[in-house]
Amino acid sequence: MMLENMRFERFTQDSRVVFFTGAGISAESGIATFRDPDGHWSKYDPMKLASQAGFREDPELVLGWYADRREAIHKAKPNAAHISISKFQKLFRHSVVITQNVDGLHERAGNRSIYELHGNIHRHKCNSCGKYIELNDMNMRILNRCECGGSIRPDVVWFGESLALETINGAFNAAQNCDLMFTIGTSTQIYPAAQLPFEAQKNGAFVIEINPEATSFSAQADISLRDKAGSILPKIYEEINAQLN
Numbered sequence: 001m002m003l004e005n006m007r008f009e010r011f012t013q014d015s016r017v018v019f020f021t022g023a024g025i026s027a028e029s030g031i032a033t034f035r036d037p038d039g040h041w042s043k044y045d046p047m048k049l050a051s052q053a054g055f056r057e058d059p060e061l062v063l064g065w066y067a068d069r070r071e072a073i074h075k076a077k078p079n080a081a082h083i084s085i086s087k088f089q090k091l092f093r094h095s096v097v098i099t100q101n102v103d104g105l106h107e108r109a110g111n112r113s114i115y116e117l118h119g120n121i122h123r124h125k126c127n128s129c130g131k132y133i134e135l136n137d138m139n140m141r142i143l144n145r146c147e148c149g150g151s152i153r154p155d156v157v158w159f160g161e162s163l164a165l166e167t168i169n170g171a172f173n174a175a176q177n178c179d180l181m182f183t184i185g186t187s188t189q190i191y192p193a194a195q196l197p198f199e200a201q202k203n204g205a206f207v208i209e210i211n212p213e214a215t216s217f218s219a220q221a222d223i224s225l226r227d228k229a230g231s232i233l234p235k236i237y238e239e240i241n242a243q244l245n
């Protein structure tokens with residue numbers, strides 16, 4: 001579909017817009033997805049690096065893995081897709097970002113109202129009492145303890161853990177009440193997040209999918225674009241901005 005054939009006149013600056021993003025948008029910044037071969041870590045089982053059992057068994061292995069990921073993220077930059085979202089958020093006052101990514105790139109790009117479904121790798125919390133903890137060394141590789149005695153861990157959702165209730169409820173509420181949703185770089189395979197585009201559409205939203213490969217949602221998306229977000233989203237922004245003004 002040609003962009004100039006897309007009609008966006010149903011939307012106004014008061015439309016409620018959701019940007020739902022997954023690993024694909026981070027991959028375009030060079031951040032490897034969880035299961036990508038990643039140097040010496042590829043010989044470790046992701047289950048051991050991101051689960052309570054793995055953390056109990058070898059906390060410093062787990063912390064080392066997160067520290068290396070944090071360093072890689074630090075070197076990466078938000079890409080044209082993240083930057084387009086910031087522009088869209090100036091155009092659409094009532095817009096939010098829902099992301100499955102933990103790298104904080106949306107925030108670094110100046111995006112706002114961000115629901116981080118799987119947490120944030122740059123934050124730490126106590127594994128026992130759940131309290132957020134500021135560390136002197138944000139990239140700790142050794143085990144530190146909370147004042148309650150619990151182990152300090154990255155604030156990311158591990159295998160077998162539930163998403164934070166407030167975050168998931170906020171994300172579903174935004175999806176169910178939006179007029180327009182962009183689903184970007186997400187394979188729509190991981191539940192409950194995968195339900196978000198379906199929920200949005202069921203409640204009347206127009207949903208535009210951008211993903212290099214087809215997903216379980218592609219067949220029913222209002223528009224499904226097989227492309228990189230960094231190349232297509234800036235063009236969609238220009239088109240919508242032109243049509244709205």
Ligand SMILES: [Zn+2]
Binds near residue numbers: 126127128130131146
């Ligand atoms: Zn504690």
